[in-house]
Amino acid sequence: MKIVPFLKSLSRSVHNQEQHDQHDEQELNTVGACTTLTVWRKSLLISCKGFTVIDSNGDLVYRVDNYVGHPEEVVLMDASGKSVLTMRRRKKLTLVDSWFVHEGEVGDYCRTRTSKSSPTFCVRKNMNMLNANPNILAYVYREAWGHKRYAYLIEGSYTHRSCKVLDEYSNVVAEIKRKEANIGGVSYGVEVFHLIVHPGFDAGFAMALVLALDQLFS
Template identity: 75%
Template structure:
């Protein structure tokens, strides 16, 4: 019964969003990138498809389910991003030791019981590939405030690989690489021709060519923890 309800909910989601998603997809293809390869436009819905669960549902421009997060309650120590079939794609883990700077580690797949401490890295088969650190000097009044830095674990702790600027509260963020090229964006989803207002629970995630959409969604989940 729960699965039936889940797919009924997904069908309603498709019927509501599919027409505008295809319109937005064409718009981003025309204006989002100068190369022949188009950006990927995803709609993020801050709602689980499972009854009595909280989470996220992510659909593509065709209305197909591509990512989901279930059992997302409060401020968890761990968040698992799954694909549409329920397979674990990435696991985000909050740094457990006391620190003034909020930090999240990103693992491939399901990380199991390995927490990101130096003593467990050597024994773990699931070392983090990235970690996200909140900017402690963030100025909320600046629209280009740097919200967080993203580091590649293999490169050590000195230089960030990506940075995220803007305002997640207003669903207006950009992920930039070291050369300040935009690799992903979070944007408000606007109603067409005076239609229904989507509010903050439904928004766009635009992934530029060459950037992994799973990592982009992982950054959304971490930002939701840091700033919601």
């Protein structure tokens, strides 16, 4: 599915800039084997708030359409509108804000039987002010297996669109990077940014983490 001309032009401009940016040559060599997605913090539907995610060719990859500003449930869809992952806020009374990640679509309105009701991961906001690393934003736990140790941690600043997702061995598996450039009169700001997914990490799950961060820190 092709996206609107504005986003397509924007995505290609970003892609071309990265290919020719000699100052970031070393970084680009690392990112070359990665998947770079352009994330626009805006829904394609006028009446909704959400996200539009496109690849370097200007093709729609993921979309999110929310009818309320702070929903208790966020559904990540693919280009065809099929639910990929569902994010649900933890409703129990707790000081720690958490979001559960479910596969497919869940909820009473779900018409299919293909989705899993049990969450696969849980994203929990870091509330420990005495933590040795104050840059940690959130921890991601494997909820289905009941592991007490985190599977991933997210550090950096979502407000400034500068984050890294690291696995339990401190390997970077995904990154959020802000675009400071101004191409063709289009200023990116913080509403348009890059999601860089490293080899072996699921792009849909990486985008789900973006959605969780947006709810936790926006």
